Amino acid sequence: MLSEEARRTVMNETLDTNQRFKVLIEELHWREDISVNKLSKHFNVPSTTLPRWMKYKMNIKVCNKITVSQLANTKYAKCDFNGNDAEKLKA
Numbered sequence: 001m002l003s004e005e006a007r008r009t010v011m012n013e014t015l016d017t018n019q020r021f022k023v024l025i026e027e028l029h030w031r032e033d034i035s036v037n038k039l040s041k042h043f044n045v046p047s048t049t050l051p052r053w054m055k056y057k058m059n060i061k062v063c064n065k066i067t068v069s070q071l072a073n074t075k076y077a078k079c080d081f082n083g084n085d086a087e088k089l090k091a
Helices: 004-011 017-031 036-042 049-057 065-073 085-090
Strands: none
Touching: 004 017, 017 036, 017 049, 036 049
């Protein structure tokens, strides 16, 4: 299911079709973990075309198998240390 924010953006008719399609693809691919091949089949686009659109036209990083397995095995979100003393105490 799409998040409420993504649903509102996709349904917003003031945005052009490309912007709405980008939000939809990004939401489905990264947040719903749907593969590029499945998205290609769903939108009836060749499986080599959609990743190229994502990379060059929409500026969306294509998730590969290694990234998927890393995300699945990550218990806590990783973030860089910002030097805050409170963060030092958490470790």
